[in-house]
Amino acid sequence: MATVLLLRHGRTTANADGGLAGRRPVELDDTGRAQAAAVGERLKAVPLAAVVTSPLIRCRQTLDIALPAAEPHAEDGLIECGYGEWEGQPLKKLAKDPLWPVVQQHPSAAVFPGGEAMADMAARAVAAVRSWDARVTAEHGPHAVWLACSHGDVIKAIVADALGVHLDLFQRIVADPASLTAISYTPTRPFLLRLNDTGGDLAGLVPPKRRRARRPKAASSDAAVGGGGGR
Template sequence: MPTVLLVRHGRTNANATGLLAGWTPGIGLDETGRTQAKGLAERLAAVPLAAAVVSPLQRCQETAQLLLDAHPRTLDGALSPVTDERLGECKYGDWTGRPLKELAEEPLWKVVQAHASAVTFPGEHGESIPQMQTRAVTAIREHDARIAAEHGDDAVWLAVSHGDVIKSILADALGMHLDAFQRLVADPCSVSVVRYTRLRPFALRVNDVGGDLSGVVPPARPKGEPADGPTDDAEASSDAVVGGSHGGSHGADVRP
């Protein structure tokens, strides 16, 4: 199956000043955020991209545009990103727009920290953290299947979203209970990489903020060989290497 690069948007003024932006409109990247996105674009230059799916919120749209405008190696020329509301930020309800230091005094804050699976944010438009995770994971898996059908199992694609959303997707990929998802970190313009296979997802990178990304690209294979290896060993790419990986990005190569 394809490889998805989960990118958090670059920094915004709300991030810098400690406000919970949520779905507040009109929040774009600040100068630091634009610099972060341009730096990530350089890192992505070695990665051929088959598709891009983006949260509808301005900060993600701006990040995606900076990444794609500078990208020289898309598979089919210029990419037109697909917007999917399911990758939008968690709907924080009445918490939206409030300072984090103020929210930290709320009783619900401790529940968010320790028992995320029990949290529904207050107000008419608040959603639960499990609802956020379900919609986000469903979207990622649906797009991954679509991209596999359109571009093949070796395709690499981009999903630009938000910190809590990405953490919830990673928690699912890692088999973590949602109550533990606060152990994960997704910094502005970080890259986390997941490859879904028949048996399990592989979390190839988490919160990567520097260095070469070319290693996430599947290795070249002999012409005509299926992406999962020979037909009599089709589950090979789902197997983990006993004793540890040799440094490849896509699970074990245990073919005889």
């Protein structure tokens, strides 16, 4: 199967102000635009077979800056969690809400008033990424790399699935603005190749050159005993 780069959008005005944006049309601030430009320079090293994005404007702005030549496909499955009545509220205020400890300690049981259950968010995000990964693999081969631009909690949920851990542990995962997380899916298991990477060299993710006479091999599901020698 292919490899997906999960890109969180750059910093927004809501991030800077300590608010919960949710699905509101908040935009990147100056820092977020600079972050998008920086990640775009890093992504020049990797040929992308496809670019997919949450339909929210902060993700589209990130891609407009980072990958101006790309033609992203909008994917509703990657949209931010529906926080309902929590959207637009300061995080300091939300921390006093009785639902806050549930979100922190037992997110699989959290249902936002007037919004979405975190478990539903995780399920549709994972389904979207796995569906797109299968599509990219079918069209471009098992060594293809593609990119999905989304949101912090969405990316954390996808990572939790890849690691095989319960959603209640996903708050241990961090996805900073403009960070890259790489997951390689195989027939048996996913491999987490990068997590919350905000400055590393991406050359190791470049797919190998194809030999015309040979059919590309599927990615192995076997883990390297002892850790392996790297890519």
